[in-house]
Amino acid sequence: MANNDYINWFRASSPYINAYRGKTFVVYLPGEAIRHSNFHTIIQDLALLNSLGVRLVIVHGARPQIDEQISAAGIEPLLVERTRVTDAESLPHVLHAVGATRCVLESALSTGLPNSPMHGADISVLSGNFVVGMPKGVIDGVDFQFSGKVRKIADQNLVQALNNNAIVVISSLGYSLTGEIFNIPASEVASEVAIALGADKLITFIHSDGLLDTHDNLVRQLRVSQCPNYFHANDKNDTSIISSLKSAYTVCNRGVPRAQLINFCQSGALLGELFTREGHGTLVHSDSYEEIRPATIDDVGGILGLIEPLEEQGILVRRSRELLEREINQFYILELDGTIIGCAGLYSFGDSDVGELACVATHPNHQGYGYAPKLLNKIEIEAKNLGFKKIFVLTTQTAHWFIEQGFKPADISDLPAQKQSAYNFQRLSKAFIKNL
Known part of the structure; x- marks a missing residue:
């Protein structure tokens, strides 16, 4: 990246830095990610988030590590619908694999060598019995024994640890009131932790860029209501990605505003997803994720960009x-995740009952998701409240879109006299008008 490019990127990322400070992110890091060559880069990026004031809980998996331990012990693994049946013979090997994986993660977070990205980070890492587990039980005649599920999360203890500026590391183990230990799917633990904390994000690392549509294109964002359309796995998305999408769907339906699927194989994917408009993964968000509001002076920079x-x-x-x-004061903005991705202006002309819709814009990466019509609908409501009977727009290149929104071609003579006198004959903009 050239020096000027870096400076421009850094400036563009500042709204995200401000928006994320003090927020709580739950990060699910599967065992495959911990074994990947990109693991230490991910740790460096997580350390950077911590230094920027993000409150982090990292939930790690250990599926391949457990498989390796059980195979070395000569034990035949038993899986029922991708869920491991953990019996008394395999439990010690599960505990060994999970504990060793947690140590690898904690060790990486403790790195601070000179001339390294984490030099001086001095991260406090805290682990503990934050997950209360219970047996999964007997299902369809199968006794899952020491395979369990989350009973509850000790969320107050978690909050206390986060308030002390620690990164909390949680394993895929749950502890019962009777002193038993249960092996719980790490994705379930991550989801329940995010819900219990009322986290701002659940970030799930996966082995690809994200969810693909039927044309092999990356699905950059989904509303919660759109997720069920993708739950029937097809040849575009394997079952692990669909499972991650279901976790995102669950948490967003239970109070977490957004969840993101990010590629653990790609260096910098986490920072690219969080600090650029383009993103690098798939974002799932609740319907309250977007906001249309009047612009303020603080929004000028975002609108200009x-x-x-x-x-x-x-x-x-x-x-x-x-x-x-x-x-x-004439502008309205559409925000997504605290970032301006759409704007429009509404102008009046003295006592005229006709208003002007101007400067309608939606960021290219967010077009085609219905945001522009929502913004237009908001402008129309405000125009009615101001007593306008009609609104008009002047455009050179987007005539068809406005026609689709109910605007009709108009003559310049149909516009308020003040606008007619200011008409730019060099641009030759076409006029369209809509009755409210």
């Missing part, structure tokens, strides 16, 4: 920062 590329293409009329600051 959104509209400047469109101005360069001639789609929008150029607006200076000074002009935008003066007119900011």
